[in-house]
Amino acid sequence: MARDRLLVIYTDLDGTLLDAETYAYEAARSALEAIRRHRVLLVLCSSKTRAEMAPLVSTLGLRAPFIVENGGAIYLPCEEFAAWVPEAEPCGAWMRLVLSVPRARLQECLAELKRSLPVPIVSWSDLAPEAIAEECGLSLEEAQRAMQREFDEPFRVASDDPEVLSRMAAIVAEYGLRLTRGGRYFHLMGASDKGRAVRALTEILRRRFGAIFAVGIGDSENDAPMLAEVDLPILVRRPSGEPDPAVLQLIPHARVTSAVGPIGWNEAVLDLLAGEARG
Ligand SMILES: [Mg+2]
Known part of the structure; x- marks a missing residue:
């Protein structure tokens, strides 16, 4: 992975960064800290609403876009993106790019x-x-x-x-x-999904930052369109210990974590950043 590219990690939340049962992300804390030290953009991409996701974006200290409601819209921080996404509408501290129907x-x-x-x-x-x-x-x-x-x-x-x-x-x-x-x-x-949103946002990020390397991390079938759009798809094991077979069938080249949920997420992201540091 060349260092002159921005590393972008698109991640699902429930069952992936967040524990499927408790919604905790403690197990991913060391990878989240490592992300802050590297030049990495962490983009949350979930079926959750803006009202559910914006507090998490702020708790995690992210200054990055996020994708809501299975690709229904992309929210971008105003100060970073206002000049780069003329097609988005102002929405408080955010710019909103709607991809679905209201x-x-x-x-x-x-x-x-x-x-x-x-x-x-x-x-x-x-x-x-x-x-x-x-x-x-x-x-x-x-x-x-x-x-x-x-x-x-x-x-x-x-x-x-x-x-x-x-x-x-x-x-x-x-x-x-x-x-x-x-x-x-x-x-x-509407006819939106996580993959269409990831494609649209990757296009915006290329406009804004130049070359990027996109990673996607998910655990279930609604993540498959997202995993299909990235350079490196990563599939996190489910609480049963197995990866979702439907996703593996759709994305056979996905890298599968050895651990479940946020523990697997932590390991996969630390591996990725260690690989990047080695160049
Ligand atoms: Mg999930």
Whole structure:
């Protein structure tokens, strides 16, 4: 890895930099400190909202862009990037580059689903923060942050009837939107993903800094598009001890960590920086 390139590390959060159960990043502390000493840009790239991610960016002392809601938008620090991203809009201390469709459009589609399908549909917009906190095992404050979604509408459908689900998929497609199924909810969103956001941000970073070497670190299938866009993809083992087989199939050249979650993250980043120091 040539030293005249800026090293950029795109990282997923849950199960990758953050422990899958406790959301702690203590195990990654020595790599995070090493990143601060090197010329490395650490870019958080998660399904979390801006309200959830901005406090973490600040706790970690990062002055770097971050990618929210599975690639829905990129937030860039104003003072570093204002002159470099004319297409972004000012948003407090940040510039925001929207890559997806706004939530109002998602809600139009959701209203159509409620009108057209013969089953109850409950979306996050219909629920109080207390209810979401209880359903998701979050504190009230965490639920309030998670609810500040800009580009994704989580909802549940009281049916597993294939006919209902296929009618639902057809309506979503008519709106030009995308549907993914998480553990508890369906997620309605625009045609964005982590890979498109990483591609767009890498382009901006090249404009701003010149040559870069991009690394991606993730643990699950929604990270595969991100891992496909970088020079060095790294797959962190899951709590079972195994890497996600679906990601390995999509990104067979990914480097697999020997440890789980943030312990694996720590090891992979320290290895990378040691390799860089050797030139
Ligand atoms: Mg993850």
